[in-house]
């Protein structure tokens with residue numbers, strides 16, 4: 072199997088300035104995420120996991136160094152082009168699901184397609200397909216308020232993958248879920264990765280370790296590759 | 306298209322605030338429409354005399370610009386006007402103020418408008434008569450009064466009601482329907498009786514009503530009169546109406562008070578709508594942030610907000626328009642009769658759309674400032 076890099080950071084770092092204090096949230100980091108991998112970013116709170124994910128997700132610019140997505144350096148992109156990049160290349164899953172509350176599950180999943188200018192009929196068809204993949208097709212008319220956390224997260228996953236993005240980025244996707252939902256969702260992710268999707272998951276939930284192809288540990292802004300066998304799984 | 310359906314979802318989701326915005330729009334639209342309606346009613350009253358005459362041209366004293374305040378002309382001007390090329394017919398009109406006393410003891414001022422029977426070129430027109438007919442004005446002591454002026458005029462304006470004008474006996478023989486004066490109620494009568502009640506010498510008139518022959522235009526005849534005769538000025542009736550309205554508006558507080566109420570309605574509408582939109586945007590900040598994070602551009606967000614503002618404006622306007630129609634019908638029963646021309650309604654619609662979309666700037670500015678990265682926190 073050939074290895075295709077999807078996302079890379081090259082000596083990328085991120086500092087935040089708030090008032091007089093400068094926070095080095097992510098120290099100089101070079102990592103490569105390859106196609107078809109399920110990658111975990113593990114680390115304690117405040118270590119810089121979300122910062123790294125946001126860099127990969129074209130949500131923020133690196134302070135130093137470069138970030139590549141599908142071989143395109145995002146440093147050179149304008150805000151608008153960054154929007155487009157997020158829309159076309161990336162699917163996001165958030166800790167708090169972040170479904171658009173006035174819209175039904177189906178409409179939420181249709182959003183990324185319609186934002187790309189696809190017609191209603193086509194978007195609907197593809198959205199239903201994605202919802203079926205996460206087992207939510209029979210609840211697609213419900214608004215987020217009427218769905219449980221696990222169900223909302225499944226809809227969010229459908230929304231993240233409906234566009235066929237090169238990269239699916241998840242920030243603590245299981246933090247608000249019960250064990251059964253965690254298993255369901257991780258099984259989905261595992262299967263998606265086998266099917267060639269690339270998935271990066273930020274977490275401090277050790278239960279996710281067995282699902283990973285590769286693990287990075289993030290600690291105090293340092294990112295280092297870790298072998299799966301370093302974690303004792305019980 | 307999906308922006309439209311998404312906008313509708315957002316509107317329906319925040320029902321309380323959506324109702325708030327809509328009410329804001331309804332109130333400002335209604336207030337503006339009401340003010341314009343009342344202004345239309347008042348300006349209509351100012352030119353009642355012109356509207357109810359059958360003349361194409363009014364020849365009046367050269368220094369007058371307000372049809373309600375006409376200086377006196379010498380009766381000899383009448384023959385001079387008749388001799389002008391293009392004049393088909395010319396009739397004198399006499400205006401006189403009178404103080405009326407009713408059997409009940411109450412008093413009121415009247416504006417007597419006298420012209421020659423049997424045709425009464427100064428009015429009333431047949432279509433404006435509720436009871437009686439033009440011939441009834443030729444009876445002894447006869448004057449007309451309006452149905453809607455009953456309250457002011459001693460309680461009734463039924464034909465047969467006796468009264469005194471400036472101490473002389475008179476009798477209502479004709480009841481008009483919605484012919485109402487600006488300063489005082491209008492009473493039509495013959496030219497002699499207007500002079501008699503108003504103590505106006507037989508050598509004086511207040512104006513000459515002219516119609517032109519088929520082979521001349523109104524403008525040509527106006528120019529002929531103004532070029533030939535001195536001391537008088539001929540006006541096309543529409544011009545005289547305009548002049549009257551602008552004279553009265555500029556010399557009274559009507560324009561200022563109506564204008565300031567409209568401005569007030571606009572400003573308060575702008576802020577009520579703007580702040581309610583802003584507050585509902587604040588409630589949905591997280592949703593707008595999510596939209597941005599998953600790749601919606603600022604232009605998408607702008608369209609989404611503006612579409613909501615537009616929908617609010619359309620719905621609010623339609624409801625306000627229905628309320629205005631009810632108001633119009635309601636007050637018409639009391640004689641306050643106004644119309645809002647299609648152009649006025651269109652203008653109001655444009656203004657409401659503008660303030661509603663303009664005031665969404667507060668919300669837009671706030672949402673524009675939302676970082677897509679904020680959804681990760």
Ligand SMILES: Nc1ncnc2c1ncn2[C@@H]1O[C@H](COP(=O)(O)OP(=O)(O)OP(=O)(O)O)[C@@H](O)[C@H]1O
Pocket residue numbers: 087088089094095096114115116117118119120121122123
């Ligand atoms: N916008 C910001 N402005 C200032 N400081 C920030 C900002 N975002 C993150 N930081 C800081 O950068 C550091 C790393 O934050 P980050 O959110 O990446 O951590 P994390 O590993 O995701 O933590 P958690 O597990 O609690 O989500 C923290 O010290 C945080 O306070």
Ligand SMILES: [Mg+2]
Pocket residue numbers: 120121122242
């Ligand atoms: Mg985080």
